[in-house]
Structures are given as C-alpha cells and as structure tokens.
Amino acid sequence: SLSTLVNTDDVFSFGKYNPDSDIESLDELTEEPIDEQEVFEHPISLGALAVVSLPDILIEPSLPSIPDSPLRTVTVLITPTISHCSLATVIGLGVRVRLEQSLPSRFRVDVRIKEGTHSTADEVNKQLADKERVAAALENGTLMGVIGKMLETCK
C-alpha cells in the first residue's frame, strides 16, 4: 500500500519551515525513507497507472462571455489508484506544475480529482486551485525535487 509520504493537511511544505536550511527540511523528508522508496521506486509509472486518461482532459474558453478572449482553461481530471490515496495532492500538484511550465501564459490550468474517485476530493481540489499555495510550493526545493522525480518517466 502507499504510505503517507506527505500529510495531506500540510502537503505543500514539509513540517516546520526553515528558510535558512533546505538541508533541515530534507532531513524531515528522509525521516521516512521507506515511504519514499515505496512511492518513487514503484515499478509502474504514473502513466501506466492511468492516473490521467485522454477523455479526462478538456480545453475550453476561460471567459465564455468574451468571445474574442484568448484565455483557455485546461481541465485535467485525476483518477487516483485507490480512493484514499494519500499522494493525490502531490500527484495533482505535479500535473499542475508541469502544465504551467509547458503551456503559454494564456492557459489557465485546472487540475482536479475526478468525481467519486477519492474520499477527500474537495479538500485536495481546494489546495490544487489555490494559486498562492501552488506558488509557494514552487519555491520549496524539497517538494519540487519530489515532484521532479515523480515526473521523471513522463517526458
């Protein structure tokens, strides 16, 4: 089973923040080395786990009331492998970060859990939609390292 690598309540940073030392937060992360290995040395890639499937990706105008607006919203629905998957938020964050880094600025990224596939979907969706939390996560080197590793097979 997938153990808790990250507490869903505090997923966008690991424990007490210490801006002076990324080493300290690394220490906190490696306190549970087994989890990390379980997750990231999982033999099956995210792609093979069918976390995202093609019919669950939508591209729509962001502002339907303004027909000539160039803004488009890319919606990606994620299907966790099990309904209590504790990594749903990190996986979702990874998808959001990858899309934001690859798409032009006129795209708004909306990553959500597919309805009925996760026990705490609302909570996860709220975190993934929070621009400020996502921005702060991008500045967290440790978390970005975890996400980079997770997306290694998704080139």
Place this chain on the structure above:
Amino acid sequence: MEQIHKITLLSDLTPPSLERTWLSAPHPTLPLLATCSADKTVRVYSLTNFRLLSTISGGHKRSVRSAAWKPNTKENVLATGSFDATVGIWRNDEQEDEDEGDGQDRDPEEGWAFSVLLDGHDSEVKSVSWSSSGSLLATCSRDKSIWIWEDLEDGDNNFETVAVMQEHGGDVKCVSWHPVEECLASGSYDDTIRLWREDVDDWGQVACLRGHAGTVWCVDWEGEGGGSTTTTTIPAGGNSSQISAWKEKHARSARLVSCSDDRTVRIWRRQPKDHHQQYRPSDVPSIIRPTGLEEHWDEEAVLPTAHDLSIYTVAWSKASGRIASVGADGRIVVYEEQFTTSSDDPLQTTWTVIDSLPGAHGIYEINHVAWAKRADRGKQADEEVLITTADDGSVKVWLV
C-alpha cells in the same frame, strides 16, 4: 462596436519586475508606492512620475507577498511579509522627494536599511497590516495564525509579541485594521471572516462571519467617521434628509467588504451595540465572555456578479466610497453605491457596476488593486487613481 470605458490607463510603472508581482502598497501620505515581487524584492516607485526610485533586496529568501507602510510617523518605515515565513521591517532615513523625485541620479539601494526581522510564523506570511496609530502590526500566515506585534518605538527596533490568535481553521489570507479603531479583520482559506479586539489584556475573536463559499482572499474597511474628524462617504442620489440619516447611522456602525474564490464581493455591517442587546435574551447569563465584547454583524449586500474567476483583491476608496475588485479573469470592476428610490426604507441602497474592463493586463491575472491619491502633473484636487498589479510583474495606474 467598441465599448467606451470609464477606466482609462494613465501610465505603467517603469521599469517593472519581470516576475509575478503580488501587491502594491500606496504610502498613506507621500506619492510613493511599494510593490512586492516573486523576485524577492520590493520596488519603490514615484507616483509623481511613475518611475522606479529604489529596489529593496537582500532581506527575504523567497517571494515577497505583502507590504504595508507604517502610518503616523515621520520616517519611512515599511513592513514586508514573505513566503520565507518572516516579516521584515525596513527604514529609510533619507526623505524621498515629494514633488519631483525624478529618481535619475539615485543609487537604487540608497537610503533603505533593513532594521529587524520578525520571526515567529511557521510558514508563508500572507499579509501584513499596521493599525491606524502605527503602534500595532498584524501578520498572518498559512500556519493558520494571526500575530499582533507592538512596535515599542524605543529607537532600538524592538517589537513585542502582543498576541497569537489561532482560531482560523485554514490559511489566513489577509489581515486589515479598522481605519480608526483597534479592531482587526481577517479572511481565510476556511471561508470565514473573523474580527478581533483586545479585552483588558487578551486579544480575542469578537465575530465570525460566514457566507462565502470559498477562500476569502481579501477584506477591506469602509472609510469610517469614527467621530466628527473625518467625513463618511455618501451614496449617490440622496436628498438632504437621507444624507443626514445616513451619517447618523454610520457613526454607530462599520462596514467591511470581502472578496472570495466563490467569485462574489460581499458587504458586511456591524450592528450598533444597543440594537444588538435588545435582542439578546436577558435570562441567559454570558459566562464565556462576561464583558460582552461580541459583535453582531450582518451580511448587508452581495455586489452584482462581475467576475468569471476567483476575485483576489477588493479595495474600498476612503475618498469616494467606490469599490474596485480584480482577479484571475483579468478584469478591473468598479462599483458605486446609490440610494434606492423605490424602497420604504429611505436608507436602502443598491450597488451598480459603473465599469468592467476586461484584459486590463492582457492575458495575465490581476493580483491586487488599490486606490491612491493622484500625484502626477495632470492631477486635479482630490483626484484618485487605481493601481493594479499583475502576474507578469506589470503595475498600471488608471483613472476612473
């Protein structure tokens, strides 16, 4: 057909940050603006010529999220809140030129010195706000807490922690002091707005406002009479008896505006104490809070729907009484309050959208909006400008 807009561009601030800029804080009295950027710096611009005066760097290790000028002081003191979990206090000993700070010959770092780092929050600091007297600084964070610090003003840069409030159930996104009273409002990821006051020696929650169906990104107070010293802004279209009744009602209450991820802007009114007590059952002894500091607040209005996506900032003009809002859809919306003619209650008002400008920063999200006194050469008496701040780092100054 091209729509004619009431909101028109006056100028961009140059040169801008090239990274996401979160907020722009106008100085309370001088024509200065401080902007907070993801590049970890604060830029100070002149509102006289819209050019960069100083870049303050080296204090924060991550994005600067928020900034506020200390009011009621002769020095220039700026508080900043950062994703690095700290709050910085900066001082500028040299007086900026009020009228013709052309910024040309200035060393960009000149004058600004970092005086103290307030350490206490466990994670990103989201917002900072000074009380009107300038003696109290409120800060809030993703750690769900609000801290109140007292500037001891002992010449030694000492700040004392006065209170730590942890009632919010999620990130505290914003804090804002009442324009006169020592009453603090906060908005949160837990979808609530809370109000805080000091009771003898303890700071505590005096109200919790529910109504928003998503994160409350920002709250702002209406300009407040608070006695006879300042004038209350009056809705448009009133006759003399409506205006005097309005002033009387306002002297005994207060209003707050809030905006949310739920795409609504709401107005809340504090009910006068005596009115509230009439409805309190007298046979129930109040054990929990014997001094009865609790306040009764009502949702007074939901402004007309004007945004398609999250609304990040709402700003209530202390001069005109107009409200402006901005958000992820890239619009600037300005609302105005008017007396309703067709109501039994002579003090009934309605809010209308006087302009909605889409794509104000092109394809970029607008993170912040603020009202400021116009200070460039074209100014007319008491004219105001709107200042908007966007994801691409651009900061624009608008006339309405």
